[in-house]
Amino acid sequence: MSKIAVLIPCYNESQTIEKVVREYREALPEADVYVYDNNSTDGTDKIALRAGAIVRYEYRQGKGNVVRSMFRDIDADCYLMIDGDDTYPAENARQMVDLVLDKGVDMVIGDRLSSTYFTENKRPFHNSGNRVVRYLINKLFNNDVRDIMTGYRAFSRLFVKSFPVLSKGFEIETEMTIHAVDKNFLLEEVPVTYRDRPEGSESKLNTFSDGFRVLRTIASLFREYKPFKFFLSVAVLLWIIAIAFFVPVFVDYLQTGLVLKFPTVIVCGVVATMGALMWICGIILEVIVKKHRQLYELMLNQMSIMLSDNKPE
Numbered sequence: 001m002s003k004i005a006v007l008i009p010c011y012n013e014s015q016t017i018e019k020v021v022r023e024y025r026e027a028l029p030e031a032d033v034y035v036y037d038n039n040s041t042d043g044t045d046k047i048a049l050r051a052g053a054i055v056r057y058e059y060r061q062g063k064g065n066v067v068r069s070m071f072r073d074i075d076a077d078c079y080l081m082i083d084g085d086d087t088y089p090a091e092n093a094r095q096m097v098d099l100v101l102d103k104g105v106d107m108v109i110g111d112r113l114s115s116t117y118f119t120e121n122k123r124p125f126h127n128s129g130n131r132v133v134r135y136l137i138n139k140l141f142n143n144d145v146r147d148i149m150t151g152y153r154a155f156s157r158l159f160v161k162s163f164p165v166l167s168k169g170f171e172i173e174t175e176m177t178i179h180a181v182d183k184n185f186l187l188e189e190v191p192v193t194y195r196d197r198p199e200g201s202e203s204k205l206n207t208f209s210d211g212f213r214v215l216r217t218i219a220s221l222f223r224e225y226k227p228f229k230f231f232l233s234v235a236v237l238l239w240i241i242a243i244a245f246f247v248p249v250f251v252d253y254l255q256t257g258l259v260l261k262f263p264t265v266i267v268c269g270v271v272a273t274m275g276a277l278m279w280i281c282g283i284i285l286e287v288i289v290k291k292h293r294q295l296y297e298l299m300l301n302q303m304s305i306m307l308s309d310n311k312p313e
Contacts, residue, residue: 002101004031005076006093008053008084009066014042016086021051024082027090028097034074035084036066044084064167064175071160077101077311079160083151092192096154099188106159106185107176109145110152110192129211133174133218140222140229143181146189149173149214159185162296162303171217178218182225183296227289231282238275242268 006024010017021033035048035055049055056073058066067081078100082088088110096108113130133148151173159180167175180187223230246268249261259265 002077003075004028004078004080004097004101005074006031006033007067007070007074007079007081008033008035008048009038009058009063009070009081010035010040010044010048010084011038011061012040012042012044013084014040014044014047017044017048017053017084018051020082020084020086021048021053023090024080024093025052027093028080031080031097032076034070036070038063038066060168062168062170064165064169064172067172068165071163071165075157077157079155079157081151081153081155087195088152089193089195092152092190096152096190099190100154100156103188104156104186105154105188106156107180107187108154109147109177109187109189110150111147111189112150112152112192112194113147114189114191115193129214133214136215136218137174137178140218140226141178141181145177145181145187148177150192152192157307158300158304161307162300167217169213171214174214174217175221178221178225183293225289227285228282231278231285235275235278235282238271238278242272242275245271 006028008017008020008024013020017035021035024031025033033053035045035053037045037048037055037057039059039061045055045057056069058069070081071079078097080093080097092110096110099105099108113134130147130149134146137148138144149170153173153176163176163179165172165175245264249259249264249268252258252260
């Protein structure tokens with residue numbers, strides 16, 4: 001029988017955690033439900049324990065740190081990750097788990113944005129932020145994922161054990177989505193019902209500071225995963241600046257036969273040379289990234305053999 005682990009990262013969710021644990025224990029009675037408490041001060045861990053969850057602790061603050069520990073510590077055939085804020089009903093849990101176990105999907109994404117998110121969510125900046133992140137990632141990474149930042153996902157064992165978690169906070173969903181797309185993992189999206197937090201339960205996500213952090217993460221991952229496009233964009237920008245300042249000087253030279261602004265010409269030459277260097281950097285780094293993908297595929301082949309020989313009991 002396949003082992004299923006329900007993973008719930010939590011920080012001060014005493015108002016909702018009992019309901020969440022009970023709902024997912026009913027939806028997946030054969031699963032182990034893990035609550036990872038991230039320095040809660042409201043008794044979340046004790047409530048989760050009474051509700052029947054296995055409670056563990058992560059003392060480094062941030063959702064990314066919690067996910068790193070969960071993925072590292074727990075062995076299962078399928079992992080279902082949800083938030084502890086009671087915004088994701090358990091009605092889709094079985095479907096998402098079955099896609100991993102029966103179809104071999106590596107990541108099932110619980111798609112809120114195609115369902116009730118925009119009508120249920122009362123924070124308009126969160127709505128627009130989700131749209132911006134979705135547009136940027138789909139445009140930059142040539143894919144069509146409908147919900148980038150959902151906290152409701154199911155994973156295969158191979159994905160969990162081969163995913164290098166680098167983010168410390170709420171950028172983790174963006175990072176794992178881009179990683180899955182770049183490494184050609186099998187993805188599938190399932191529209192899921194979303195309900196807003198109950199009254200008195202507050203989101204830990206800061207719209208502006210965490211939003212800027214996510215945008216910074218996207219820019220950083222674009223540079224790392226698509227270096228040629230990134231550095232070519234910088235090179236083109238530098239060349240446009242150099243040409244814009246050089247053209248008036250060149251026009252003056254054609255009219256008078258004299259170079260009247262030597263400093264401008266020198267600066268234009270330096271900027272154009274910087275653009276050429278950015279272009280060359282992009283070519284070199286693209287070769288390195290391609291080689292990294294090849295090595296990652298070989299590592300996945302070896303890991304899949306190892307994991308099949310060491311299935312969780």
